[in-house]
Amino acid sequence: MSKSTVQTSFEQRLQKEKDLFIPFIMSGDPSPAATVELALTLQESGADILELGVPYSDPLADGPTIQEAAGRALQHGMNLKESIELVPKMRSKGLEIPVVLFTYYNPVLQYGLEQLFQDLREHDIDALLVPDIPLEESVELKEYAHEFGVELISLVAPNSEARIRKIAEQATGFLYCVSSLGVTGERKELSQDISSFLEKVKSYSSVPVAVGFGISTNEQVHLMKQYSDGVIIGSKIIKVINGYHDELVSESARPSALKKVKQEIVELVQ
Amino acid sequence: MSVTYPDSRGRFGEYGGQFVPETLMAPLKEIDESLQAAMEDPSFIEAYHQALKDYSGRPTSFTYADQLSEYLGGAKIYLKREDLNHTGAHKLNNALGQALLAKRMGKEKIIAETGAGQHGVASATVAAKLGLESKVFMGEKDIERQQLNVFRMKLLGAEVIPVSSGNKTLKDATNEAIRFWVANCEDHYYLIGSVVGPHPYPKMVRDFQRVIGDETKDQILAEQGSLPNRIYACVGGGSNAIGMFYPFLEDEVELVGVEAAGKGVDTPEHAATITKGSDGIIHGSKTYLMQDEHGQITEPYSISAGLDYPGIGPEHAYLHASKRVRYESVTDDEALDALQLLSRKEGIIPAIESAHALAQAFKEVKDMDANQSIVINVSGRGDKDMSTIMNVLQEGE
Numbered sequence: 001m002s003k004s005t006v007q008t009s010f011e012q013r014l015q016k017e018k019d020l021f022i023p024f025i026m027s028g029d030p031s032p033a034a035t036v037e038l039a040l041t042l043q044e045s046g047a048d049i050l051e052l053g054v055p056y057s058d059p060l061a062d063g064p065t066i067q068e069a070a071g072r073a074l075q076h077g078m079n080l081k082e083s084i085e086l087v088p089k090m091r092s093k094g095l096e097i098p099v100v101l102f103t104y105y106n107p108v109l110q111y112g113l114e115q116l117f118q119d120l121r122e123h124d125i126d127a128l129l130v131p132d133i134p135l136e137e138s139v140e141l142k143e144y145a146h147e148f149g150v151e152l153i154s155l156v157a158p159n160s161e162a163r164i165r166k167i168a169e170q171a172t173g174f175l176y177c178v179s180s181l182g183v184t185g186e187r188k189e190l191s192q193d194i195s196s197f198l199e200k201v202k203s204y205s206s207v208p209v210a211v212g213f214g215i216s217t218n219e220q221v222h223l224m225k226q227y228s229d230g231v232i233i234g235s236k237i238i239k240v241i242n243g244y245h246d247e248l249v250s251e252s253a254r255p256s257a258l259k260k261v262k263q264e265i266v267e268l269v270q
Numbered sequence: 271m272s273v274t275y276p277d278s279r280g281r282f283g284e285y286g287g288q289f290v291p292e293t294l295m296a297p298l299k300e301i302d303e304s305l306q307a308a309m310e311d312p313s314f315i316e317a318y319h320q321a322l323k324d325y326s327g328r329p330t331s332f333t334y335a336d337q338l339s340e341y342l343g344g345a346k347i348y349l350k351r352e353d354l355n356h357t358g359a360h361k362l363n364n365a366l367g368q369a370l371l372a373k374r375m376g377k378e379k380i381i382a383e384t385g386a387g388q389h390g391v392a393s394a395t396v397a398a399k400l401g402l403e404s405k406v407f408m409g410e411k412d413i414e415r416q417q418l419n420v421f422r423m424k425l426l427g428a429e430v431i432p433v434s435s436g437n438k439t440l441k442d443a444t445n446e447a448i449r450f451w452v453a454n455c456e457d458h459y460y461l462i463g464s465v466v467g468p469h470p471y472p473k474m475v476r477d478f479q480r481v482i483g484d485e486t487k488d489q490i491l492a493e494q495g496s497l498p499n500r501i502y503a504c505v506g507g508g509s510n511a512i513g514m515f516y517p518f519l520e521d522e523v524e525l526v527g528v529e530a531a532g533k534g535v536d537t538p539e540h541a542a543t544i545t546k547g548s549d550g551i552i553h554g555s556k557t558y559l560m561q562d563e564h565g566q567i568t569e570p571y572s573i574s575a576g577l578d579y580p581g582i583g584p585e586h587a588y589l590h591a592s593k594r595v596r597y598e599s600v601t602d603d604e605a606l607d608a609l610q611l612l613s614r615k616e617g618i619i620p621a622i623e624s625a626h627a628l629a630q631a632f633k634e635v636k637d638m639d640a641n642q643s644i645v646i647n648v649s650g651r652g653d654k655d656m657s658t659i660m661n662v663l664q665e666g667e
Contacts, residue, residue: 057436057566058445058552061291061452067435079564105289106551110565132289132551136279159296159455167292181293182453 010126010151010173013098016048017208020174020230021269023237024051024102024212026069027086028078030241034248038241039090041258043097045265049174050095051129051232054083054103061131063185065235069242080107080116087123100127100153100173113140117148127151127173135167145172157181158197168204175205176232179213179224185235187214190223198227221269233268240264275588280469282588288468290554294448297455302470304375309477314374321366322481325399326356328363330482332489337615345499345638347631348645350486352510353620357392359650360482360510365392365461367478369400372459379403381454382461383447385412385440386575387419388650389463394428404428407447409438412575419654437569440579444553464507465583468554472583479513486645487517494643500524500634503647504626505597506541506577508586510649515595524596527586528630530572531599541570542599543582544590552581558590573602573658574622576650604629606662609652621650622658 023042027035039050055070055078062070080103087099101120108116108130120128128150133141138152145152151173156164159181168175177198180191194211202209211224212232224231240261241248247257280286288298308314322328331351339347352360365382372380380402384390390406397404406423410432413420423430431450436442444467451460465472465479490498501518503511505527515525532540540546547558552567560568560580572578589595600608605622608629613619620628624647631646638644652659 057568058441060445060448060554061293063449064435074566079566081564104551106559106561106567107565109550110561110563131291132554134288134290134292134295136295137287137289155292157291157293157296160292161296163292163295178293181455183449 008126008149008151009124010098013096013126014049018229019225020048020208020210021046022049022051022210022230022232023047023265024053024232024234025241026053026055026066026073026238027083028055028073028076029069029238030072030245030249031076032078032082032086033251034254035086036089036093037254037258038248038261039095040093041262042265043095045262046269047097048230049098049100051100051102051234052083052087054080054101054107056104056107059104061183063183063235065186065238066184069238080111084119084123084125087125091124098126099124100129101125102129102131105130105132113144117144117150120150121148125150127153129153129176131155135163135170156201158191158194164200165204168201171205171207174208174210174230175201177201177209177211177228179211179215182213184213186216190214190220195227218268231269236268237265276469276473280473282472282585283591285556285584285587286469286472287556288554289551289556290468291452293452294468294554297451298468298470300375305371305470305474308371308374314370318367318370321370322363326362326366327354328481329485330354332486332493333616334493335616338612341615342632342635344635344640345642345644347635348490348493348498348643349616349618350482350514350645350647352482352647352649353618353624353651357395358653359388359392359621360479360513361389361392361463362395363481363513364463364475364478364509365389365396368459368461368474369396369402372402372461373400375459377457377459379405379458380461381405381407381447381450381458382463383407383440383443384463385409385443385578386654387412387416387423388576388654390423390428390430391419391426393461393463394423394426397428398426405431407431407433407443407450409433409440409443411438412440412443416575439569441567441569448553464509465512465585466507466553466555466581472555472585475509476512476516476585479509480516482510482513482647483515483517486514490643490645497521497523498645499638499642500526500644501647502526502528502627502631502644504528504577504623504649505582505586506530506579506623507581508583510647512583512585514647515589519594525594526630527595527597528626529597529599530574530577530626531601532571532573534601535599539571540599541572541577541579543580544586544597545599555584557584557587558582573662574605574626576621576623577626598630600626600629606659608632609659618648619652620648621652622655624649
């Protein structure tokens with residue numbers, strides 16, 4: 001899909017195209033009210049884009065940390081519709097950065113594609129990422145995304161090989177580069193030859209190129225920022241949040257817990 | 271034969287496809303290309319059929335159930351005896367084919383998922399025979415329920431990896447096997463156990479299981495000079511059923527797939543995916559599945575661990591939608607009755623899975639004529655189910 005001259009809401013809300021910090025949180029973990037406040041805390045901690053996860057019973061691309069977060073959220077009755085409805089609450093409290101809704105495809109199919117895109121639009125959600133839809137199966141989603149002005153975020157992996165160019169050239173919003181093969185989750189070491197992969201991706205992409213999967217230390221953040229336009233951090237952030245689980249659930253203890261979350265996140269990414 | 275689906279994108283009509291993370295696209299492509307080359311290589315086909323014959327004992331017998339036919343009245347009942355395969359079920363046909371492919375691809379390690387343990391045992395068996403290293407993912411709940419099969423796998427040299435995510439059963443073991451494969455696809459081959467998963471798995475497993483239907487066709491023609499009126503097979507993921515049905519799709523034979531109704535399709539405890547499920551995505555494929563209104567996959571139930579799966583192979587979804595195959599469901603109790611009847615009348619103790627196909631056939635055969643005939647696929651033997659059956663039957667006494 002070529003870039004049109006009319007800016008999408010994603011492009012309008014994105015303040016810079018380099019040195020991006022893209023955190024991932026799970027809707028409803030530890031509670032819906034806490035998710036709203038955590039979004040704002042992450043914005044204060046320097047987040048440039050928020051990736052908001054929708055819990056799913058069978059998250060194939062996720063490691064144990066995000067699986068468990070999804071499990072906790074599902075126990076609280078969180079679902080796609082309620083995830084979407086959290087965003088206007090974030091906006092009314094001052095969230096200005098673009099929001100990417102992250103959901104597996106099966107809940108989307110049950111929701112209905114057209115209904116989903118209409119609701120994303122109406123709820124100020126700027127982009128959609130479906131981790132179990134590769135390029136070949138994305139035609140229908142792309143058509144709706146274009147029609148409703150929502151960016152569809154694509155993933156590209158080190159083993160995408162011949163597909164890298166195709167995926168990168170068609171990318172909208174930002175391009176999500178998987179750092180190494182496997183599922184989400186912290187890794188002690190990131191692949192050594194990632195720089196040549198990222199160079200290749202960047203040569204074909206007209207949107208920011210961000211790296212995710214396994215980034216969990218300040219050192220890794222800085223290393224990855226050298227080779228890319230930004231970092232996506234999921235499991236590590238979920239772990240930080242889970243460290244204050246009970247305090248975040250409690251309305252009275254929440255403000256001080258959010259301060260501690262902010263401090264840890266700033267130390268991670270600054 | 272002119273049935274050429276799936277198409278190049280792995281679609282059976284609107285079902286099938288590759289709904290997987292980008293990281294899996296490369297290994298799937300590698301398998302697809304290797305499979306195509308292998309299937310066109312006469313030496314590979316010969317090695318596969320040779321192994322089926324010398325190692326698994328194929329062709330399996332075709333038994334006229336004379337006592338049972340007389341007792342029930344109606345059509346003649348024939349049994350396709352997949353229970354006589356090495357390791358006791360049809361599962362080995364597929365495991366042998368895929369392990370030979372893995373070896374041809376230069377992969378020395380295989381991974382597999384298992385529910386009751388039958389596919390795990392088949393995978394561990396072929397891995398031992400072909401000198402491959404094997405890991406079998408199994409839900410913690412299933413490990414507890416199927417300790418004998420866990421021991422068999424270990425005896426065969428496999429590493430059994432307990433899965434503690436989700437509900438700790440087959441669905442979760444499959445998720446975990448896929449997750450492990452994503453991270454280790456360079457030197458591991460994922461040996462999937464049924465006609466499920468992303469393309470090319472549903473097609474590949476079908477093509478390795480069609481030997482059931484091919485043999486059956488030859489055997490019934492030799493026996494009575496004509497095709498049967500109906501064929502019955504049980505359906506969990508659906509590999510024995512597709513293997514049996516596929517060679518008959520273009521013939522005038524009624525095909526009946528039988529799902530597990532558990533404690534009844536009107537209770538929450540069943541595994542009748544086609545009867546009660548709806549369209550969606552599971553394990554990388556578009557098909558029918560059991561899910562709630564929000565698209566969360568729900569946990570199935572059946573007394574038979576082999577039918578206890580919330581999805582169904584995409585080709586079955588297509589055959590249901592196109593009305594080529596009729597799908598019915600049978601409860602735990604009906605299956606157990608059929609199991610006992612076959613045991614007493616024919617001296618064959620079938621697996622509880624297979625007993626579902628038997629139960630549906632027994633219900634219908636009485637309304638057929640004596641000059642008609644049916645074939646029931648006895649997909650496996652009942653030895654593995656002895657303690658389950660003993661518990662249920664003794665409780666009832």
